[in-house]
Amino acid sequence: MLRRAFTSVLVLLLGVVTLLAVGGPAQAAPVTVTNATQFTDTTGSVVHAHGGGVIKVG
Structure with a gap:
């Protein structure tokens, strides 16, 4: 049971x-x-939307 859960989590993570x-x-x-x-x-x-915090980059 633990092995199946570990395998499922590993597959999801990958x-x-x-x-x-x-x-x-x-x-x-x-x-x-x-x-x-x-x-x-x-x-x-x-x-x-007063003071929306728009920032120009570049």
């Missing part, structure tokens, strides 16, 4: 490691944000 090793680095698409624009959600309601 699967996760394989998925992490295959993926490349994440990259965001460039976006231009215009000042004084009201953003809306998918229902059309205004989004209130």
